[in-house]
Amino acid sequence: MDLPDALTAQLQTLLGARFSRAAAIRDQHAGGGMHLPALPPQAVATVENVEEIVAVVHACADHSVPIIPYGAGTSLECHVGAPRGGVSIDLSGMKRVLRVSMDDQDCTVEAGLTRVALNDELRHTGLFFPVDPGADATIGGMAATRASGTTTLRYGGMRENVMALTVVTADGRVVKTARRARKSAAGYDLTHLFVGSEGTLGVIADVTLKLHPTPEATSAAVCAFESSHGATQTVIESVQCGLPLARAEYLDAAAIAAVNRAFSTDYMESDTLFLEFHGSPQEVTTHAERVSAIAAENGGGEFRWAIESEARNQLWKARHQAGFAALSLRPGARPWSTDVCVPISQLAACIDKTKRDIALLPFPAVVLGHIGDGNFHVILLLDPANLGEMDAAKRFNDTLISRAIEMDGTSTGEHGIGLGKRDSLRHELGGAVDLMADIKHALDPRAIMNPEKIFASKASLSAHGRPNR
Amino acid sequence: MDLPDALTAQLQTLLGARFSRAAAIRDQHAGGGMHLPALPPQAVATVENVEEIVAVVHACADHSVPIIPYGAGTSLECHVGAPRGGVSIDLSGMKRVLRVSMDDQDCTVEAGLTRVALNDELRHTGLFFPVDPGADATIGGMAATRASGTTTLRYGGMRENVMALTVVTADGRVVKTARRARKSAAGYDLTHLFVGSEGTLGVIADVTLKLHPTPEATSAAVCAFESSHGATQTVIESVQCGLPLARAEYLDAAAIAAVNRAFSTDYMESDTLFLEFHGSPQEVTTHAERVSAIAAENGGGEFRWAIESEARNQLWKARHQAGFAALSLRPGARPWSTDVCVPISQLAACIDKTKRDIALLPFPAVVLGHIGDGNFHVILLLDPANLGEMDAAKRFNDTLISRAIEMDGTSTGEHGIGLGKRDSLRHELGGAVDLMADIKHALDPRAIMNPEKIFASKASLSAHGRPNR
Incomplete structure (x- = not known):
């Protein structure tokens, strides 16, 4: 399960102690949780600037070794796990605010800055960054998963608040997706393509964000x-x-x-x-x-x-x-959060039916919702050792997702697809998924960028001792 | 300059009198205006439903003949011209409102419906569709060019108001880009990829739009x-x-x-x-x-x-x-509209410098601006027969675009790239254009979807008697 020696040597030379194969470090970058297994990467490369991202991507690409972008690790569908091994590229050291414009009400920050740290930095400007998924995620991770949260109803989520990205592509090019005009009709909307792409098209290095006046x-x-x-x-x-x-x-x-x-x-x-x-x-x-x-x-x-x-x-x-x-209702339980979002006209019916299903579950569950957007979560409180409960949870979630899709909604309002919802994506969008896979293949022909996330890889990987799945 | 006989026969059988090679009809679908030449297609196919779009796309694809989507023909950068010949697919007959939800404040309409006709249909619902580019463009055309206009400051443009699209791909698949939830983290954002793609990735058949409460x-x-x-x-x-x-x-x-x-x-x-x-x-x-x-x-x-x-x-x-x-200032003149958009902090300086340049022009010009967005137009009033004026206009526009890009703005806030701004796009976004071209090639490998728009085709086309350019 080792990385190629040449790659290891190259990354050690590049990053020194910021390159690690220690089990404890790898386990911290393994994702998992909910119903998904932890999948540690083969190594962790902590980068401090875009040049280092480029160098890591080039090195890994030369050996067709997967690259998994990592911010704060707060995502819920095992976005940061390494099902095909590879190198976790940890961006948490890239946390500078690169610029703030009070006149333009925008800023550019490195991908590893967290939203709370950003708002701390903005405290004296009269501006704030509203997107609030609850967890103190990194801005890069929030962009990559198209995060939203409690203030989306008023201010929009990442989809509405990311103006431009600097990304490192699968072949190590540095690309800026847009300039800083409030609107533009200049070519394809690469910004929105990368927002929500879950690291499968490239590594987000910095993010230009809309800011909003702090309310009076x-x-x-x-x-x-x-x-x-x-x-x-x-x-x-x-x-x-x-x-x-x-x-x-x-x-x-x-x-x-x-x-x-x-x-x-x-x-x-x-x-x-x-x-x-x-x-x-x-x-x-x-x-x-x-x-x-x-x-x-x-x-x-x-x-x-x-x-x-x-x-x-x-x-x-x-x-x-x-x-x-909710864990206080069942100490020691493992939480599993669902994430459907439906047109608001369907919301009351969707919650009603879901509550009837909850009443039949053999374990406790609570409902939390960003309901102005039609998005709600059911937190299932499971005994992970009890396979019957895990099965019941899976059936419950499948039913809920089918219901949401029948109502013209989505399996995921804000958590993303990751490893956990690939089948739901096909159920929801059918042939559109083939277009997504075509785009993935065009921008990442060797399938090294966060492989297996969103959809199963087309390309077969050498995978360095890991079996293809 | 003829289409292959087999294709002509196929489209005549399919569409009867709605397939035309008459010069008058072709000239109506030729685009041009401003500094760009009219480029009539080889034929016009007027379709009435998505099945007919699919049939036209299949037929053209079988012969590698270009397909140029046409709505109302109000775009300004020769988006509907046919530099490589081919078939103009006229969607103006597809103008049904497919559904309106007052509760969800959204609707789905066929691509050929115009925005004024849509608002007429909405008149008694208490809702309206705000995006207003001035011209009575079709909703499909507005989506394809990422149109905006006078109300963008408050309501957003097409980027913000298109929720989902049904598109016919270059190989004739019918794909729905998203469902109707107000937000979703399900896979790549194909909706935003197709909004602004100018017909180069597929034909937009219908559009799901956000609506807004008519203000009290x-x-x-x-x-x-x-x-x-x-x-x-x-x-x-x-x-x-x-x-x-x-x-x-x-x-x-x-x-x-x-x-x-x-x-x-x-x-x-x-x-x-x-x-x-x-x-x-x-x-x-x-x-x-x-x-x-x-x-x-x-x-x-x-x-x-x-x-x-x-x-x-x-x-x-x-x-x-x-x-x-503005034409009243110089009867018989040809207008040429510029379209830069800059961060609002740069707007006053950009307009000031531009007005100094205008003072030196050998022809009249007026300035109109959606200035809350940082977007303004200079309407140049030219004698098209005077090559010196056309040259001066080109130099003026080049200077203006360079200035906007230096200010971190864009060459086009809302008119799009079409044939007229392909060089500006490269100037503005550099290597990002290569990613766009990779996506184009992945989704349209034979380069039949509105070729030469946004960027020069990679693939060489047979072009049926037309020279490659």
């Missing part, structure tokens, strides 16, 4: 409902009225119970919305009043407000860590 | 400035304050003079902004007041209001036809 006023509120239907309907009607909700998150009663247990909070344990409003003080007040009225018509209780920054942080910590909190 | 209140205003700098600065500062301008159009004094002459209006003949505000009545008032204050600080005069629908229509007619109106 922010307020958050929690509202409990009699039913999931009332909660979803409130968000749907608010969106349809054009009310610019900054966040609209749904937690079912089980999720709220888990949050209360984990964080000693005292939210009413029923289907609940966590809401946030951004704007001028007047706008925030007006919008909150209008949403509150819509909520009341849909069986919602009083708004419980979190105005001060500390109270808001507490509230969103509870939401962001709700998946973690 | 709309008001428009005209404001004259002492200088272009004051006008641009007003828009820049408004955007930076997060004021959601629906439209922010700049017309220089020469453009206003042309409008006054053509439409008998009485606008003050100085650098001017045409503005529009959308929202609740209160929001419209508040935003207009804030912009008005910013304008006053930048040397702007009083706002001249157009509140009623008729007055607003008149105002936007004047703006949209300002290019046409």
Whole structure:
């Protein structure tokens, strides 16, 4: 299972101690989790600049050895695992802010910077970067997986906020996908092609991002409902009225119970919305009043407000860590998160049917949703040693994905395909997947860029002792 | 210059009178204009459904004959011309609205429907389709050229408003690029790859579009400035304050003079902004007041209001036809429109320098700009018989494009590359163009889909009597 000696020597010379074959380091870069196995790479190459990325790519390409880009390792579908071995290229050392323009409200950052670190750096500019998937992922990783999260409803996800990328191609060229104009009709949209390509077309070295003015006023509120239907309907009607909700998150009663247990909070344990409003003080007040009225018509209780920054942080910590909190319902369990997204007209029905399926599961589960976008997660709390549970979870997820696709939705709103959803992708998009594979083959003919992710490799690899799968 | 007899027979059998080789019909589909020659196709095939597109593509592919998609023929860089001959596939007969969802605020339409016809059909839904490039282009053509226009600042252009496409590939497969979820992380973003691909990767058959709630209140205003700098600065500062301008159009004094002459209006003949505000009545008032204050600080005069629908229509007619109106400054002239787009921080400097260049031109020119996006057009009014003028225009445009690229902008904000800007594309994006060409070759190995557009063909074509260029 060793890399070719010549490659090892080359990378050692290039990176010194930043090239490692130590088991502990490889295991940290192995991905896995949920239902997917950890798949450690054969070595880890930690790079500090684009020239080093190019050198690593050239070296690996010369030996047809796979390259797996690695940021913070927070992705959920084993995007960073190494099913065909190869070198994990760790970008976490590339975390400089290369430029910020307050006038243009944009910035360029190295791929390994995390979103929290970026917002720390922006603190005094009056601008912020809104995309918030919960985890403190790297900007490069978020671009690669087309991440989104709680603020997408108002600000868009990575798809809407990446303006340009510098990428290193499979043959070691450095390419800038676009310039910095707010719009352009100049040729194919390579930026959007690389956003969501999961490292299968090249390594993202830096990212130019839209920034947004820090809102003058922010307020958050929690509202409990009699039913999931009332909660979803409130968000749907608010969106349809054009009310610019900054966040609209749904937690079912089980999720709220888990949050209360984990964080000693005292939210009413029923289907609940966590809401946030951004704007001028007047706008925030007006919008909150209008949403509150819509909520009341849909069986919602009083708004419980979190105005001060500390109270808001507490509230969103509870939401962001709700998946973690769910573990309190079954200590030692392994969480498996689903990720369907459906047209909003189908959302209430989709959640209703899914909740009926949840009631039949032999293990606990909670529902969390970015429901203004039609996206929700079911966190399944599994005993990984119990094969019957793993099977039931798989059947549950398959049913949910089929339901979402029947509703003209997607198997993955924001987690990506990785190794876990390749069959779903074919189910969802049919022949379009062949076009994707043609593009993959054109840009990476030797199939060395994060092979097996999104779709099974066409090309057969030498794979250095690993059997083809 | 004839098509192969077998192909002609096949297409005649398939389409009857909707297949034509008449010179008049071919000339209507020849593109050209500005500095580009008309390049009639060898025949025109008018299709009525996706099956007919597939049949035409199969037939042409069998003979390696080019296929040039045609909508309304309003594009400006000779996108519909036939430099290598071939069959123009006219989609204007495919104009059905296939579905509208009021709940999801989206619709699916056939590619040949025009944007005005779509908005007529939506009139009673409370929704509208905002993208407005001025011309009554088809939705398919707008998607293919990544069109935008006057409302992009608020609503985005085609890049932001196309959710999914059905395309017919170069080998006649029918592929749906995405489903209807508001976001998805499922595989490569084929939708964005085809938006802006100018017919070079396949024929767009139908388009799923985001729709937007018709604003409760709309008001428009005209404001004259002492200088272009004051006008641009007003828009820049408004955007930076997060004021959601629906439209922010700049017309220089020469453009206003042309409008006054053509439409008998009485606008003050100085650098001017045409503005529009959308929202609740209160929001419209508040935003207009804030912009008005910013304008006053930048040397702007009083706002001249157009509140009623008729007055607003008149105002936007004047703006949209300002290019046409410019011809009144030099009857019989041929207009040539430039299209650079720069980061907004560079806009004032870019317009200033460009105006100094305009002052030295041996022919009249006006400036029109979607300046909230950093995009502006110079309409050059040329005597096409005067080669010296054509040369001066070319030099002017080359200088302008170089300036925009130096400012990290683009040669084309919204008109596209077509035949006219292939060199600029290389100048702007360098090695990224090779990736585009690799993708083109992967999806269209015989180079039959709108060949020579965006970049020169790699593959040599038989071209049926036409020399390779």
